Amino acid sequence: MTSEQTHDKIMEATHTALCKQGYGGLTMQDIANEAGKSKSLLHYHYDTKADLLVTFIEHLLDDFEDRVAVTEDASPQDRLLSFIEWFIIEPHEEERAAFHLALLELRAQAAFNEAFSEQLRASDELLRETVASIIREGIGDGVFYDVEVEPLAAMIIATLDGARTRQITLSTDWYTETVCTQLISALQTMLFVDSEVVTPRE
């Protein structure tokens, strides 16, 4: 098996192991077991556990960039709505919930690890800029009010992140769904020029 293939297998195994054990309970042995390889092999490819995990986050961010970069040619409203709905974790998506839970633990470690921190800041920037560019486009098209773009983008991301965090940490089903609906309704009032929904504003 080539180094490349092994690398991919280890990344995949890390993902699976993280979902099963969480970040706190994750051991090199767990990853090795998932990969069907020996623990020593992990140390052959990566010096330390921290190195392996930094590589894993980089790998995640690369994936994520690819997925975000796929810009459909829909209207700004639709693109914004799709973006928001993309955050919803449905009750049956257990693996996704487990993974975001592990990611939450990992994010909390960023304060103690500069390499983690760097990656996470980049992903934050990417998320906010993705939303900001949709809003800017909408303003340019005249379909969104001329709001302050960056703060609104930050609020949208914070709201979605908060809802997801609460859904997975409190083991509730409804948080992202409820909050996304509410957020969309708020945006229709404050952002969408031509809102089909009857709103308090007039």
Add this chain to the structure above:
Amino acid sequence: MTSEQTHDKIMEATHTALCKQGYGGLTMQDIANEAGKSKSLLHYHYDTKADLLVTFIEHLLDDFEDRVAVTEDASPQDRLLSFIEWFIIEPHEEERAAFHLALLELRAQAAFNEAFSEQLRASDELLRETVASIIREGIGDGVFYDVEVEPLAAMIIATLDGARTRQITLSTDWYTETVCTQLISALQTMLFVDSEVVTPRE
């Protein structure tokens, strides 16, 4: 020293140790050191580390309930604004940031610990209900539009939580401040009947 005094000292030491070490790096020895006692004493008072931490969360929630219960007799608008600003973590509040970071790690463990989970769900309920009751009062007084109360309260909490989480995990100064300002401006549009421009803070 009485059992009561020792208990208080251990809770305080746990708080300090959590701020210094985070949840992941927290050992019984750390807590013992902070308390100026032996590690054996901790096990004398609490069977296991998990027991100690469950007691600590209960202790936190009790404190929290006391603080939330203090309802000033201000207007619903002002009470809502105060509540929101209460979440802002200023750059100089390093201990508070460190504590919320540890709390975040702890929250992520709730999925694996029913006792943690119970406490956190209660605090979520308390937070949402606090906001909901302010909104209900505002609607009753005719100063807020007749919105759906519970989803809006959930969104407000999610937004504040998300902003705080991102501020502390990404080591940025501005997240809560920016998002709170944006949230207040959103609420003025969609909730406040008589929306005079209110500037947050100062």
Add this chain to the structure above:
DNA sequence: GCTCGCTGACTGACTGATCAGTCAGGACTC
């Protein structure tokens, strides 16, 4: 007023388990 027995608070030294990381060497190419 003094000792004796008892208890609750507390300690230091220890144990057993768990893990990250090491190392000598095996197997399989080219």
Add this chain to the structure above:
DNA sequence: GAGTCCTGACTGATCAGTCAGTCAGCGAGC
């Protein structure tokens, strides 16, 4: 035979939890 990929057995460190025992205080009996 040189290099790459990989392994099992090992080590050293770290920690939660245990255990035998110390010590101050206190009430009872004399």
